[in-house]
Amino acid sequence: MYPFLFPEVFGYNLPMYDLLIVLGCFIMILYIAHRLDNEEGFTREKTNKVIVLVIMSLFFALFTSWVADGIFHSIQSGEPQFGSITFLGGLVGGVVIFIVMIKLFFKDLNFHLRKLMNVILTGVILAHGFGRIGCFCAGCCYGVPTKSCLGVIFPYGLSKNEYDTAVFPTQLFEAIFLFVLFILLTNVKRFKKFQIEVYLILYGVFRFLLEFIRGDDRGVLLPIFVTQYNVYPTPSQFMSLILVGVGVFYLYKHRKQTTIEV
Numbered sequence: 001m002y003p004f005l006f007p008e009v010f011g012y013n014l015p016m017y018d019l020l021i022v023l024g025c026f027i028m029i030l031y032i033a034h035r036l037d038n039e040e041g042f043t044r045e046k047t048n049k050v051i052v053l054v055i056m057s058l059f060f061a062l063f064t065s066w067v068a069d070g071i072f073h074s075i076q077s078g079e080p081q082f083g084s085i086t087f088l089g090g091l092v093g094g095v096v097i098f099i100v101m102i103k104l105f106f107k108d109l110n111f112h113l114r115k116l117m118n119v120i121l122t123g124v125i126l127a128h129g130f131g132r133i134g135c136f137c138a139g140c141c142y143g144v145p146t147k148s149c150l151g152v153i154f155p156y157g158l159s160k161n162e163y164d165t166a167v168f169p170t171q172l173f174e175a176i177f178l179f180v181l182f183i184l185l186t187n188v189k190r191f192k193k194f195q196i197e198v199y200l201i202l203y204g205v206f207r208f209l210l211e212f213i214r215g216d217d218r219g220v221l222l223p224i225f226v227t228q229y230n231v232y233p234t235p236s237q238f239m240s241l242i243l244v245g246v247g248v249f250y251l252y253k254h255r256k257q258t259t260i261e262v
Contacts, residue, residue, distance in 0.1 A: 003138050003156050016137035024130030025058060028123040035119050042112075049106060054120060057098040064093025072219025072235040084140075086219075087128060088207070088239040095121075118195040122185050125199065129178035136171035143168025144215035144229045158216065168213050177206050194254065200247030208240040 003016055033051055036042040042050070068089025070082030098120070102109050109116065135141040139157015144167060151166025159167055181202060185195045211218065211234045218234035225232050 017134040020134030021131045024127035028127035029054060031126055032119055032123045040115055040119065050116060053098055053101055057094045060097040061090035061094030065090030072221055075220050088236055121199050122182065122195055125178050125182045129175045132171045132175035136169060141171050142215050143170035143213045163215065167215055170210060170214055174210060194251060197247045197251035200243045204240040204243035204247060208237050211237045
């Protein structure tokens with residue numbers, strides 16, 4: 001919608017997409033540090049250690065998001081095709097490397113792993129929400145064409161190149177959902193003990209459904225049926241089902257452990 005912050009200066013434009021992702025990650029780190037210090041009782045030393053781990057995990061997440069998206073599009077095209085990124089690929093990679101680093105190198109934090117994952121995944125929701133606003137500015141991750149009042153015509157970006165008509169602003173749909181989810185997880189008492197599970201289940205269900213109105217190229221994993229706009233299930237739908245399954249499993253496991261302890 002508005003891909004650059006300023007007009008070109010010295011041959012360079014500052015992309016809104018990059019700016020909002022960086023802003024989202026910065027706010028996420030501030031949130032994590034504040035919550036660990038003020039709500040979870042962590043010392044400054046432990047909080048700093050966690051922040052370093054989070055930053056390292058973010059770089060690995062960027063790599064795995066690039067690899068995952070490239071694999072899905074390479075399967076679709078029949079030849080290597082890398083270049084874009086996918087959030088779910090980054091989420092899985094970032095979480096895995098964070099847990100691995102704690103298990104191998106920061107064993108003093110292992111006792112707090114569940115608490116840490118509650119805090120970090122809640123922070124990820126904030127970063128993701130800002131990132132989706134960045135997608136809206138860039139005109140990527142757009143929806144299918146629509147004649148409804150919700151349709152948006154993008155003057156720039158990939159949506160403009162693909163559909164010269166109004167499309168669903170799926171980026172804003174997701175951003176709104178993520179910010180509402182963040183508010184629920186941080187303010188509803190019943191959710192606070194199960195933030196990991198609630199996030200995985202609710203976001204997994206939402207993302208699975210949202211994929212049906214995404215209009216950009218989603219890549220291919222195991223195609224079952226094809227529509228005018230995409231091949232389904234999309235790779236993100238498969239990963240969403242995994243998120244839901246993991247969330248349900250850990251919700252059942254955690255509730256069972258809580259019952260036994262009581």
